[in-house]
Amino acid sequence: MSAADPNCVFCKIVEGKIPSRKVHEDDEILAFHDIHPWASVHFLMVPKQHIASLAQVGPEHEPLLGRMMALAPRLALQEGCRPYPQGGWRVVINTGDDGGQEVHHLHIHVFGGPRPWLKG
Ligand code: 5GP
Ligand code: ZN
Numbered sequence: 001m002s003a004a005d006p007n008c009v010f011c012k013i014v015e016g017k018i019p020s021r022k023v024h025e026d027d028e029i030l031a032f033h034d035i036h037p038w039a040s041v042h043f044l045m046v047p048k049q050h051i052a053s054l055a056q057v058g059p060e061h062e063p064l065l066g067r068m069m070a071l072a073p074r075l076a077l078q079e080g081c082r083p084y085p086q087g088g089w090r091v092v093i094n095t096g097d098d099g100g101q102e103v104h105h106l107h108i109h110v111f112g113g114p115r116p117w118l119k120g
Contacts, residue, residue, distance in 0.1 A: 005050045010105035014048050024075050028064055031075055031110075040113030041079045041089065045072060051106040054095045072110050081112035088112065 004011035012018040013032060020032035023043045031045040045068050051057060057065060069091075076089040089112030094101040 003050070005105070008050055008105045009103055010044075010046050010107060011050050014046065023079060024071065029068055029071065031071075034109070039111040041076065041081050042109065042111050043075065043079060045075070045108040045110065047106055052104045053101060053106055054093050057106070068108055072108060076110050076112055079110075079112070081110075082114075 004015060009018060013020045014030050020030075023031040023033065024045075025031070028048055029045060030048055031043050034042045034044055047061075047064055047068070051061065072091055073084075073089075077083060081087055081089045089110055092109040092111070093107070094109070
């Protein structure tokens with residue numbers, strides 16, 4: 001596992017140095033509520049190892065990314081999203097400056113709740 005980055009806010013959350021409202025924890029993945037939610041359900045899923053962004057992901061990370069994606073629906077339902085297809089949620093990975101990434105530790109946003117997104 002990559003060493004924690006001492007300047008990384010999500011590494012500090014993984015290490016418990018910054019408190020968070022946890023949604024899920026296992027040996028590889030932590031999920032916690034976003035501090036500034038954009039929707040009635042909004043949590044983040046992070047690998048415990050420091051990976052700066054989706055741009056740094058390589059073949060060695062495929063099992064981890066697969067686990068994160070497969071876990072997202074379970075946690076979305078656990079956190080109150082309504083089931084597919086009437087309900088649902090959004091999964092977003094902001095990557096790099098042009099992608100709107102502010103925290104440079106790979107994270108998956110999961111947004112949900114009743115119609116949190118206005119189209120158009
Ligand atoms: P990004 O723009 O990098 O995709 O999103 C980073 C997200 O992390 C933002 O939605 C922001 O509210 C959230 N965030 C930043 N710092 C903290 C923190 O200390 N605790 C929690 N729970 N969320 C944070
Ligand atoms: Zn980190």
